[in-house]
Amino acid sequence: MTSALRPISSVAVLGGGISGLSTAYYLSRLLPKTVPITIYEASGRVGGYIESTKLQLPAASIDGAGGEKNEDVLFEHGPRTLRVSKRVSSLNMFDLINSLGMADELIVVPKDSAAARNRYIYYKGRINMIPYSLSSILRFYFSQALFRGMLPEVIREPFRRNQPPKEMREQEDETIGSFMNRRFGPRIADRLMSGVIHGIYAGDIYQLSVRSILEYLWKRERTTGSIIPFPFSWNRKQTQKKDEAETPADVNLYEQRGKDYAVQVVDQHRSFFNRLEGASVVSFTKGMQSIINHLEDYLSALPNVTIKRNMSVTELKNVVDGVMVSTATGESHTYSRVFSAMPARKLAEITEFTAPGLSQCLKRIPSVSVNVVNLFFSKPRLLPVTGFGYLLPRAIPRSDNPERALGVVFDSDTVSKDAGEGKIPGSLQDSVDGTKVTVMLGGHWWDTTKEEGTPAVKDAEEAITNARTLIARQMGVTEEPALAQSTFQESCIPQYVVGHAANLKRIHEAVLGGFGGKVAVVGASYLGVSVNDCVYYSRIAAEDVVAGRRVSGLEASGV
Ligand SMILES: C=Cc1c2[nH]c(c1C)Cc1[nH]c(c(CCC(=O)O)c1C)Cc1[nH]c(c(C)c1CCC(=O)O)Cc1[nH]c(c(C)c1C=C)C2
Numbered sequence: 001m002t003s004a005l006r007p008i009s010s011v012a013v014l015g016g017g018i019s020g021l022s023t024a025y026y027l028s029r030l031l032p033k034t035v036p037i038t039i040y041e042a043s044g045r046v047g048g049y050i051e052s053t054k055l056q057l058p059a060a061s062i063d064g065a066g067g068e069k070n071e072d073v074l075f076e077h078g079p080r081t082l083r084v085s086k087r088v089s090s091l092n093m094f095d096l097i098n099s100l101g102m103a104d105e106l107i108v109v110p111k112d113s114a115a116a117r118n119r120y121i122y123y124k125g126r127i128n129m130i131p132y133s134l135s136s137i138l139r140f141y142f143s144q145a146l147f148r149g150m151l152p153e154v155i156r157e158p159f160r161r162n163q164p165p166k167e168m169r170e171q172e173d174e175t176i177g178s179f180m181n182r183r184f185g186p187r188i189a190d191r192l193m194s195g196v197i198h199g200i201y202a203g204d205i206y207q208l209s210v211r212s213i214l215e216y217l218w219k220r221e222r223t224t225g226s227i228i229p230f231p232f233s234w235n236r237k238q239t240q241k242k243d244e245a246e247t248p249a250d251v252n253l254y255e256q257r258g259k260d261y262a263v264q265v266v267d268q269h270r271s272f273f274n275r276l277e278g279a280s281v282v283s284f285t286k287g288m289q290s291i292i293n294h295l296e297d298y299l300s301a302l303p304n305v306t307i308k309r310n311m312s313v314t315e316l317k318n319v320v321d322g323v324m325v326s327t328a329t330g331e332s333h334t335y336s337r338v339f340s341a342m343p344a345r346k347l348a349e350i351t352e353f354t355a356p357g358l359s360q361c362l363k364r365i366p367s368v369s370v371n372v373v374n375l376f377f378s379k380p381r382l383l384p385v386t387g388f389g390y391l392l393p394r395a396i397p398r399s400d401n402p403e404r405a406l407g408v409v410f411d412s413d414t415v416s417k418d419a420g421e422g423k424i425p426g427s428l429q430d431s432v433d434g435t436k437v438t439v440m441l442g443g444h445w446w447d448t449t450k451e452e453g454t455p456a457v458k459d460a461e462e463a464i465t466n467a468r469t470l471i472a473r474q475m476g477v478t479e480e481p482a483l484a485q486s487t488f489q490e491s492c493i494p495q496y497v498v499g500h501a502a503n504l505k506r507i508h509e510a511v512l513g514g515f516g517g518k519v520a521v522v523g524a525s526y527l528g529v530s531v532n533d534c535v536y537y538s539r540i541a542a543e544d545v546v547a548g549r550r551v552s553g554l555e556a557s558g559v
Pocket residue numbers: 077078079080081082083198199200201202281370372388389390391406407408409440489492493529530531532
């Protein structure tokens with residue numbers, strides 16, 4: 001029999017990224033003000049990979065301006081937008097944005113704007129538009145080399161009855177690459193899917209898990225034998241019934257809780273959510289950093305919250321009256337509850353000797369690094385096309401992508417006054433009009449354990465040169481940028497590789513077994529890499545722990 005959990009008298013949150021800050025935020029709202037909450041952050045700043053910087057642009061470098069005023073330009077070094085959807089994680093995120101008083105800072109990008117609608121994939125020396133409507137499918141299919149040969153792959157899909165390879169069948173999972181090749185063929189897998197996955201995970205479709213990343217497709221194949229949704233009602237009903245039967249009771253409970261919350265939050269803040277109707281993504285006038293600044297300001301003003309910066313945690317140990325947190329400065333403190341909001345690989349380090357089984361499982365969640373290169377050109381509308389940006393799929397030969405780029409984002413279109421339509425000059429984020437792009441380099445291409453891998457480019461000058469060479473070759477942009485910055489984001493995106501779901505189950509058991517419900521894990525390593533997911537699952541974990549439940553933080557995945 002497990003002993004009852006002691007009441008919460010103190011809490012530590014390990015990690016001051018978005019997951020750590022939002023965990024502390026929800027805890028501070030749920031716990032009595034007498035319970036101290038301590039955030040440990042290893043670096044000198046909070047926010048993790050979310051970082052925006054404002055650079056000064058000397059008046060002399062502004063095209064045709066002739067003025068004397070210096071201007072400023074905002075660069076994002078990590079995530080740059082938040083997705084707007086009906087998902088509870090999105091509604092929760094905007095509830096937080098609203099509660100933090102950030103409504104006036106929103107830059108709303110409508111679904112039908114160029115910045116949201118025009119998405120491209122680079123292939124065979126061309127920037128190809130991805131269809132956004134039925135009529136555009138027909139138009140683009142015949143005019144773009146990217147789509148050549150894909151129609152037979154789509155037509156054949158509903159009739160394919162092939163099985164996953166044996167070893168993947170045994171572990172009830174498969175790589176996205178294997179799945180897409182089986183369902184469609186190599187064109188859709190390598191030209192389309194790999195590009196889309198680069199844009200989110202910077203990862204390799206032949207490593208990542210279809211079960212964890214595209215669960216709805218994985219389930220649909222198992223229930224209907226096809227992943228293309230049928231319009232016939234008999235098929236839909238059949239799918240629904242089987243899906244419900246397969247979903248563990250716990251997940252249904254969490255889903256119901258999410259749905260109830262979503263209805264309540266939209267009802268309470270109807271006028272705010274009306275502004276997001278028809279939106280694709282949002283950005284912020286002061287950048288994503290603003291979310292961090294607001295959270296930091298809110299938490300710093302609370303007497304029971306302490307943020308310890310430059311404080312590296314070295315060990316986490318289960319003790320009789322709580323969990324002991326030891327730091328590199330030689331301090332040890334015991335807390336009645338601890339939330340780990342650090343990446344899995346860091347938690348693995350600090351539990352190596354105190355919970356070795358857990359540590360082993362955590363090490364099975366790898367991550368990739370991205371060099372984010374921001375460029376600003378003082379000439380507006382310099383690019384050959386407008387839109388979100390373009391992705392580089394794995395189908396491009398190495399000779400056409402020696403820089404190992406994953407994609408290029410057209411930031412100035414997202415933050416322009418008319419979201420890239422090109423009709424109204426000016427930016428909602430920068431004090432001057434111009435062309436702002438971000439080139440994303442590396443990701444899984446920098447995994448040197450793989451035959452195709454090459455060493456990471458960490459050096460800023462080299463990364464900027466590579467980014468410029470790439471956009472000169474692929475878009476004909478040869479101008480000297482007025483501003484350029486490179487940020488090497490080390491191990492920034494966790495990779496949910498094949499077997500991730502089974503590994504989560506083992507982590508769940510090891511966390512509960514090793515710490516008896518006194519430690520919960522949150523963060524991008526486990527249930528979702530998006531900012532929305534990180535914040536939502538932090539809230540769920542905080543609520544569960546404060547309600548006295550013995551949880552690991554991973555329950556919402558049905559472990
Ligand atoms: C550091 C680079 C990152 C790359 N991906 C991510 C980061 C932080 C994480 C990420 N990117 C997207 C999502 C999905 C968001 C969601 O569903 O909530 C996540 C978790 C999508 C995305 N990718 C890029 C942008 C601008 C967006 C959001 C907007 C949108 O979908 O419209 C650009 C981009 N990010 C990366 C690459 C290689 C890339 C290329 C164009 C890596």
